[in-house]
Amino acid sequence: MEKYRLRFAPSPTGPLHIGGARSALFNYLLAKKNKGTFIVRMEDTDLERSSKASEENIKNSLRWLGMNWDEGIDVGGDCGPYRQMERLDIYQAAVDKLLAEGKAYYCFCSEEELAAEKEAQQSRGENPHYSGKCRHLSKERQEELRTQGIKPVIRFRVPEGEEVVIHDLVRGDVTFETDGIGDFIIVKSDGIPVYNFAVVLDDVTMGITHVIRGEEHLSNTPRQAVIYKALGYEMPKFAHISLILGRDEEGNLTKMSKRHGSTSVIAYEQQGFLPEAIVNFLALLGWAPKGEEELFTLDELVKQFSLDRVSKSPAVFDMEKLKWINGMYIRKASAERLLEYGLPFLKKAGLVKRNPKVNEMIWAMLVIDALKNYISCFAELPEIIKKYQGDITYDAGAIEEFKANKEVVVTVMVAMKEKLEGVKTLDAQIYKDLLKEIQNETGIKGRDLYHSLRLAKTGEEQGPDLDKLAVIMGRDLMLKRTNDFLEFAETL
RNA sequence: GGCGCGUUGGAGAAGCGGCUUAACUCACCAGCCUUUCACGCUGGCAUUCAGGGGUUCGAAUCCCCUACGCGUCACCA
Numbered sequence: 001m002e003k004y005r006l007r008f009a010p011s012p013t014g015p016l017h018i019g020g021a022r023s024a025l026f027n028y029l030l031a032k033k034n035k036g037t038f039i040v041r042m043e044d045t046d047l048e049r050s051s052k053a054s055e056e057n058i059k060n061s062l063r064w065l066g067m068n069w070d071e072g073i074d075v076g077g078d079c080g081p082y083r084q085m086e087r088l089d090i091y092q093a094a095v096d097k098l099l100a101e102g103k104a105y106y107c108f109c110s111e112e113e114l115a116a117e118k119e120a121q122q123s124r125g126e127n128p129h130y131s132g133k134c135r136h137l138s139k140e141r142q143e144e145l146r147t148q149g150i151k152p153v154i155r156f157r158v159p160e161g162e163e164v165v166i167h168d169l170v171r172g173d174v175t176f177e178t179d180g181i182g183d184f185i186i187v188k189s190d191g192i193p194v195y196n197f198a199v200v201l202d203d204v205t206m207g208i209t210h211v212i213r214g215e216e217h218l219s220n221t222p223r224q225a226v227i228y229k230a231l232g233y234e235m236p237k238f239a240h241i242s243l244i245l246g247r248d249e250e251g252n253l254t255k256m257s258k259r260h261g262s263t264s265v266i267a268y269e270q271q272g273f274l275p276e277a278i279v280n281f282l283a284l285l286g287w288a289p290k291g292e293e294e295l296f297t298l299d300e301l302v303k304q305f306s307l308d309r310v311s312k313s314p315a316v317f318d319m320e321k322l323k324w325i326n327g328m329y330i331r332k333a334s335a336e337r338l339l340e341y342g343l344p345f346l347k348k349a350g351l352v353k354r355n356p357k358v359n360e361m362i363w364a365m366l367v368i369d370a371l372k373n374y375i376s377c378f379a380e381l382p383e384i385i386k387k388y389q390g391d392i393t394y395d396a397g398a399i400e401e402f403k404a405n406k407e408v409v410v411t412v413m414v415a416m417k418e419k420l421e422g423v424k425t426l427d428a429q430i431y432k433d434l435l436k437e438i439q440n441e442t443g444i445k446g447r448d449l450y451h452s453l454r455l456a457k458t459g460e461e462q463g464p465d466l467d468k469l470a471v472i473m474g475r476d477l478m479l480k481r482t483n484d485f486l487e488f489a490e491t492l
Numbered sequence: 493g494g495c496g497c498g499u500u501g502g503a504g505a506a507g508c509g510g511c512u513u514a515a516c517u518c519a520c521c522a523g524c525c526u527u528u529c530a531c532g533c534u535g536g537c538a539u540u541c542a543g544g545g546g547u548u549c550g551a552a553u554c555c556c557c558u559a560c561g562c563g564u565c566a567c568c569a
Contacts, residue, residue: 009569010569011568011569013568013569043569045568045569046568046569048568049568049569111567114567122493126493126494127493127494127495127565128493128494128565129494129565151567153567171496171497174496174497175496176495176496177495180494180495180496180565181495181565182565184566185566185567187567188567189567190567192567194566194567194568194569195568195569196569199569214563215496215497215498215562215563215564216563216564216569217564217569218496218497218563218564219495219496219497219563219564219565220564220569240497242497242498243497243498243562243563245561245562247503252561253561253562254561254562255562255563284504284505284517285504288505288506288516289506289516290506291516292515292516292517293516293517294516294517294518309506311505311506312497312498313497313498313499313500313505314497314498314499314561314562314563315504315505316503316504316505318503318504318518320503320504320518320519321503321504321517321518324517324518324519325518331531373530373531374530439527445527446527446528447527447528447529448527448528449527449528450527450528450529451528451529452528453528454528454529455528460529461529462528462529462530463529463530464529464530465528465529465530466528466529
């Protein structure tokens with residue numbers, strides 16, 4: 001059986017974004033599913049935009065998501081180095097070969113010339129591509145131009161009149177005409193190879209068997225295919241996964257970008273999303289599970305994943321769904337983990353001190369436990385807590401209910417006032433006991449008791465259990481609200 | 493403009509020629525559960541698959557055309 005080798009090859013020009021993370025995930029899943037190798041390398045040939053910080057960010061995000069790689073950057077392996085800028089000699093050898101065989105040539109055209117050429121072609125209604133002007137420059141002429149200080153680029157000589165068929169694992173056979181592709185640049189004037197060329201050498205020398213990447217690369221594939229052919233290498237299997245779209249304010253769907261909200265993995269981390277939720281959500285972007293279950297851990301995804309359930313049509317980034325998934329994972333998480341993820345948000349909001357004492361930690365734990373069913377990410381925590389600690393307002397619906405049930409509500413609240421005045425502090429157990437007493441003394445129970453209390457104390461129809469809320473609000477605020485309500489009830 | 497890809501409900505999305513009177517999930521609505529609500533559970537929610545033609549006994553599924561959307565045509569990846 002063929003040994004699967006897949007890779008994720010980002011360029012370190014910014015933080016890992018959602019689309020990249022999804023590509024990484026699909027490669028990871030297919031590799032793991034087939035007991036293969038998952039490799040991470042860096043495509044850092046764009047000197048202008050590449051940065052060490054970006055590389056670190058990408059690696060951190062991948063690790064945070066749980067996608068650890070078997071080979072590549074930082075971890076090493078037999079096919080290193082794993083940064084393109086450290087592999088220049090590999091590319092050089094291939095360039096020399098192509099040059100020697102006449103499959104590539106130096107081009108001295110200036111930017112201005114090229115732009116003029118392109119414009120002329122467009123005005124004639126032609127498909128703009130390089131004319132091949134420098135294809136047959138003599139050695140002498142080349143030398144002459146060189147001495148003039150012109151630094152040439154190297155172009156690949158694209159064979160004419162050929163058909164390139166890409167056997168794409170998700171899209172089927174896709175055919176391109178080589179005549180639609182101009183002689184493209186494989187080495188820039190500074191001597192650094194360009195992506196389309198370097199990627200081929202990397203995939204070949206690293207023994208990559210499958211390439212899963214975004215659809216935006218589909219039209220690049222024929223370029224790479226002709227290079228594979230010219231060099232006499234076999235192509236890996238390609239799978240182009242659909243774009244991720246976002247909906248803008250007008251409701252139009254376009255490629256996911258900043259205007260649709262956060263696009264980087266770290267932004268979601270900072271908003272208090274759980275890594276397993278992100279992974280789960282990402283997997284659902286363009287891939288569909290077989291059964292009705294949609295919640296999967298990374299390991300479960302490895303078992304479930306298969307390319308034939310990857311969709312051709314674009315995936316839409318549905319924030320509501322992400323929130324739902326995250327909420328589900330928050331509800332499942334252990335108290336320790338909830339505290340670990342939630343505490344930083346409480347600290348940032350000043351709800352808990354920088355170096356909390358034990359009782360503050362307990363408070364935080366209880367608060368998070370009380371609210372975990374009502375949040376979709378941890379960033380929502382402080383807001384909700386402040387809402388319960390702040391001023392209360394009753395909406396029209398609540399007031400209607402009070403009027404309809406005035407006697408019951410007031411009876412309950414009068415009893416509550418007495419009970420609260422009788423205690424110094426409040427916790428869930430004390431609150432429950434108070435409630436029990438009120439129930440016994442007034443004979444009011446069930447919805448009449450619970451619902452009117454909730455409505456009077458929070459102004460809400462639904463929400464966390466009041467005994468848990470007691471911890472957030474505390475005895476004094478509970479009492480104040482009770483008094484306020486009683487005063488307010490007079491006006492009804 | 494050339495080339496390439498796509499188009500299924502309020503939303504995401506299955507479906508690959510008959511088993512589809514179109515799964516599943518989110519949202520919404522109703523009921524059950526819980527001494528309240530949420531969670532969970534049960535049920536409801538597209539006679540229809542962008543539009544038009546064709547192939548076939550039979551099409552969301554195959555072919556053609558039209559429309560719309562998106563991607564790509566860089567000394568960026």
